[in-house]
Amino acid sequence: MQTDAQLQATLETLIDDNCGQPYGAVWTLISDEKRLHITLSLGYPAHKEQASLEARIKSQLSESRDVVLDIEHKIESHATQGNIAGLKGVKNIIAVASGKGGVGKSTTTVNLALAMAKEGARVGILDADIYGPSQGMMMGFAEGTRPQVREDKFFTPPMAYGVQVMSMAFLTTKDTPVAWRGPMVTGALMQILTQTDWDDLDYLFIDMPPGTGDIQLTLAQKVPVAGSVIVTTPQDIALLDARRGIEMFNKVKIPVLGVVENMSTHICSNCGHHEAIFGDEGGASLAKEYNVNVLGKLPLSLAIREQSDAGKPIVVSAPESDTAAIYQSIARKLGATLASNQNDQFTMPTIGMSDD
Template sequence: MTTNTQQTELLAILESLIDENSGQPYGSVWQMTGDESRLHISLNLGYPAEMEQASLEARIKTALDDSREITLDIAHEVKSQPTQGNITGLKGVKNIIAVASGKGGVGKSTTTVNLALAMAKEGARVGILDADIYGPSQGMMMGFADGTRPEVREDKFFIPPTAYGVQVMSMAFLTTKDTPVAWRGPMVTGALMQILTQTDWNDLDYLFIDMPPGTGDIQLTLAQKVPVAGSVIVTTPQDIALLDARRGIEMFNKVKIPVLGVVENMSTHICSNCGHHEAIFGDEGGASLAKEYSVNVLGKLPLSLAIREQSDAGKPIVIDAPESDATGIYQSIARKLGATLAGNQDSSDNKQFVMPTIGMSDD
């Protein structure tokens, strides 16, 4: 049997162990039972981390330096986090996370789909809302057949189609791929709110919103009317992308939506013939941006032909190549994102966003 003194000492070691996802000590989230031959350890987190099981077990064995067999159970409870202003929460959704970029072409939609799938593999209930009304892409990336339509309940609510265990809603399900959405701003924002609020989301821990590029109508509507718990900025190391990413961060700061971190996409090019790494878009741009705004770099992804090809084929790399290095990076980003959001309890700056006013004078 493990004595009370031994158990207290072992628990103290575990409590001081650094959570690699938050960068902080785990603290009192452990429970332990044991006898002469084995230890059973339970870990209760505020975010999902099932894919970390093996690596965390190895860290625990090293930290405890105990000869007994060690088994680990990881449990989690995702809670709703504070949002901007006093906006009413969205039924069926605990936390909304906006995935945004200042400009197009940086891989934001690909990051969104793989991040959502990675979060689902960690054990969360996940959904994706494709908020790019003009150019929806999530339907194709998630492998839905042309002509997919959501079921309708009570002539009012959309039942979101599901792929790979993730609930998805997109304008692509309401139009054909050859139909342009030639709408002005108010129609676009109205469509976004209708899709968001009239979708029957089923008990989601996280709803990822794939934002269109820029800082326009949809972004402002999101800040005013949608309870967003946090945002993720996707950028490349290229100077022009970083310039636009700064605008995205500044926008979220102004509308009181916390930036949970930066994902640096296309960080390096890996030659498919020789394996040489080359930073063709620049080096450490995401890290510089994150340092400037005191946020974390959640992860750095390579410029990869496989990531692009598998997304275009409707089989994102997290699903199609689960053992790949890229999938491992996405899984790490998902855990870090969950841990950052779970630790983002400070609502002291949780104020209502006020639309800016423009004044004119003769000065």
């Protein structure tokens, strides 16, 4: 029988698949002749990984005793760009962005947020696409849903599937176009963000509109963002626009935590054949170019689209599916990347126009 010190040393060298690094000194052991009780303390949530990790530990330790694993997490507030004051009720803001529309950014945002909640975090979604808000429909809210108002000033965000949601869709009707110029749009975004009574969130996911315009620059200059996620598809034109998104975040010193490649392969609904109809490994080449991680690759799936349109995202409607497992993996990798991100505080640069 190995000593506790030997077991501890083995556990510390075990590789965390969510970040590719050894776990290190994050283990606590309590043992007797019949049982080994292990507690893993992480800086990100990983509840859904418990069963597979417990099996992996049993195999690694070759223990004859019963092995029981508990995973604990403590999520801290992480560094943001500049000296921007934190947002009340929110530890970490994560922007989910794309260079162009139609790449599945909103679908990725909603399923990623729900996956993070299933991992054990307190999560919110802000729909920052003022012109085309979609999170209300994707999260299954009834038409006409409105947030409650506290003290004639603060919105109480409606909840669905345990996630707090705020969207322009709750303040307009589906037949009312938002015909606003840039300053009005950015003003509305800041009002919705700062006047929503977010309740003790570990992560607030902001579903960004496509592009690198007014809303993106307002976010970079005025909102304390801990990191960003770039959603792209493998074809060249989408990757070209995704590069612009990464470059923008780099210039304003918001770390890019990773790339999600959406519509990576088409899966035939009749025979199950996989075909890379939009190209192959485009997200991987983009991630390598900018030295960031590919958080995950998602298929072009009819089920993802149908469930999102029905207000029952696939993470909650088919939690045991392969696609839901991919979203769970992306959520854990995102949390692990942010937790290991040791960026210092930055001074916000002045954003101007140039001819280059």
